[in-house]
């Protein structure tokens with residue numbers, strides 16, 4: 719088991735050799751996060767999300783879930799390379815834009831069930847959220863908890879993911895009335911986890927929620943080639 723305080727792995731190297739650069743606004747749909755191509759999104763969304771209900775206000779991503787980012791994210795989640803989380807949190811912090819009121823914004827991670835946290839040794843979303851918050855000087859609040867242990871979303875077909883997380887999350891008793899929230903997760907695929915979390919944050923009074931994720935995966939596993 720990897721521990722946050724005493725990691726068994728060294729910090730990964732830099733990206734220079736692979737020439738990876740994080741996405742900029744305009745590289746993807748700000749509504750669903752899909753790789754829709756330059757000019758492919760309007761305020762109503764893109765070909766991947768038009769007509770769909772989206773729970774969050776907008777989404778910020780660092781890239782598509784494709785090489786080399788997909789392998790990095792898996793390494794971050796499953797192989798103890800938790801330090802990538804700090805790097806992604808910092809990069810996202812530079813991309814989430816300005817709040818309406820700098821006094822009324824908080825950063826919240828998607829929560830992890832205690833058993834998974836114990837097995838993995840860390841919650842990568844929380845580490846990302848901590849660094850994002852520190853980068854911007856905003857508070858990080860664990861506004862949500864995950865009292866029910868469910869199979870990982872990656873082990874469930876996309877069509878069953880909303881049902882898999884239904885009832886998995888709960889509010890931690892934080893009053894977010896009048897606050898903007900930046901909700902942090904590692905990967906968005908179906909959006910079921912983020913949607914469930916956003917609904918609860920709105921119940922707690924959040925006026926808007928920005929989803930901030932390291933990578934967005936195509937739910938159809940087609941590399942965003944097929945709408």
Ligand SMILES: [Zn+2]
Pocket residue numbers: 747748749750751752754759763764765766767768
């Ligand atoms: Zn879209």
